[in-house]
Amino acid sequence: MKPKIWLSSPHMSGNELPYIQEAFDSNWVAPLGPNVNGFELDLQSYLKEDCHVAALASGTSALHLSLILLGVEKGDEVICQSKTFSASANPIVYQGATPIFVDSERETWNMCPVQLEIAIKDRVSKGIKPKAIIAVHLYGMPYKVDEINQVALKYEIPVIEDSAESLGSEYNGRKCGTFGDFSILSFNGNKIITTSGGGALVSKTLKNKEKAVFLATQARDNAPHYLHSQIGYNYRMSNIVAGIGRGQMTVLDSHVAKRRSNHEFYVSVFKNNDNIVFLQEPEGCFSNRWLSCILLKSKSIREGLRLSLENENIESRPLWKPMHQQPVFKNAPRYLNGVSDELFEKGLCLPSSSNLTDAELDRVVTTINTYFNK
Numbered sequence: 001m002k003p004k005i006w007l008s009s010p011h012m013s014g015n016e017l018p019y020i021q022e023a024f025d026s027n028w029v030a031p032l033g034p035n036v037n038g039f040e041l042d043l044q045s046y047l048k049e050d051c052h053v054a055a056l057a058s059g060t061s062a063l064h065l066s067l068i069l070l071g072v073e074k075g076d077e078v079i080c081q082s083k084t085f086s087a088s089a090n091p092i093v094y095q096g097a098t099p100i101f102v103d104s105e106r107e108t109w110n111m112c113p114v115q116l117e118i119a120i121k122d123r124v125s126k127g128i129k130p131k132a133i134i135a136v137h138l139y140g141m142p143y144k145v146d147e148i149n150q151v152a153l154k155y156e157i158p159v160i161e162d163s164a165e166s167l168g169s170e171y172n173g174r175k176c177g178t179f180g181d182f183s184i185l186s187f188n189g190n191k192i193i194t195t196s197g198g199g200a201l202v203s204k205t206l207k208n209k210e211k212a213v214f215l216a217t218q219a220r221d222n223a224p225h226y227l228h229s230q231i232g233y234n235y236r237m238s239n240i241v242a243g244i245g246r247g248q249m250t251v252l253d254s255h256v257a258k259r260r261s262n263h264e265f266y267v268s269v270f271k272n273n274d275n276i277v278f279l280q281e282p283e284g285c286f287s288n289r290w291l292s293c294i295l296l297k298s299k300s301i302r303e304g305l306r307l308s309l310e311n312e313n314i315e316s317r318p319l320w321k322p323m324h325q326q327p328v329f330k331n332a333p334r335y336l337n338g339v340s341d342e343l344f345e346k347g348l349c350l351p352s353s354s355n356l357t358d359a360e361l362d363r364v365v366t367t368i369n370t371y372f373n374k
């Protein structure tokens with residue numbers, strides 16, 4: 001069996017170890033300490049805008065806290081991009097609220113502003129105004145930020161920007177993770193940088209960051225004994241995990257460059273293969289190309305190619321199955337135009353890690369060429 005080629009593997013630089021060693025040496029091994037503060041500051045200066053970052057246990061916990069901070073409760077409705085990973089939508093249900101799924105447009109594969117407005121108007125006509133909009137920069141490609149924000153502003157609905165997959169991406173020169181009323185990041189094992197598991201909530205105000213940290217550390221009121229007037233969560237990042245994050249921040253830009261070069265390599269070698277279509281960067285969008293994705297001509301070609309890669313011990317994955325097709329969300333209202341269904345049928349994510357070698361890239365390309373030359 002040939003060695004496995006992963007879709008998106010962790011990629012340590014070695015710069016992480018001194019931060020972890022320091023945490024051990026100073027006994028800061030709890031969910032607070034210099035690495036947590038340092039990682040938050042590193043992220044704030046990377047994102048550049050005036051923002052306040054809270055380091056948390058995961059991107060999912062960041063989404064959950066953002067919903068709580070926006071006052072989402074039982075019986076509320078929250079609009080969510082249908083073409084996403086389930087973690088974008090699950091926290092809506094944790095709050096006892098209902099996800100309302102909105103389909104994608106073709107230029108970025110993300111939330112369609114036209115469908116968004118249709119959905120809002122229809123929900124309002126049914127008597128419930130959605131409490132928030134969760135828009136996602138899927139695979140690192142920025143969504144249509146201006147258009148989505150315009151609709152959100154028109155109806156005065158806050159936006160939660162799910163940037164789990166898009167750290168390092170930019171829209172009109174500004175970093176993804178700075179556009180929402182709240183934004184979230186993920187440092188899960190498969191992301192562009194990883195802390196093994198972790199995430200962050202990006203807030204516009206220090207007050208909101210402080211509220212998030214309060215909720216993430218069991219909502220302990222100010223008293224010598226344990227005192228609680230609200231339900232809290234154990235969602236803070238540990239100082240050891242944050243040490244990995246500090247080291248990873250030193251290589252974030254080189255990871256973005258390598259993932260973009262993987263993508264450019266695939267585009268160049270398949271430029272004469274009319275079976276394969278790539279997602280282009282629309283004007284003003286800079287994608288971190290977290291995953292390189294292709295569209296094939298049919299579901300059967302996509303599946304045939306996926307199995308051929310699997311036979312060579314190469315991991316690939318169909319584009320995310322939309323949430324409106326997931327059994328767990330079968331009763332959720334949806335506003336569809338057919339785009340995300342088609343993308344799921346025809347789309348495949350190719351190996352995209354920042355530590356892919358030239359020889360591994362060649363193995364992927366040879367396998368794909370062999371499949372099409374059969």
Ligand SMILES: Cc1ncc(COP(=O)(O)O)c(C=O)c1O
Binds near residue numbers: 088199
């Ligand atoms: C789009 C999207 N949103 C949210 C998440 C959740 O992040 P985490 O795994 O850190 O909880 C992920 C990834 O896992 C994701 O891809």
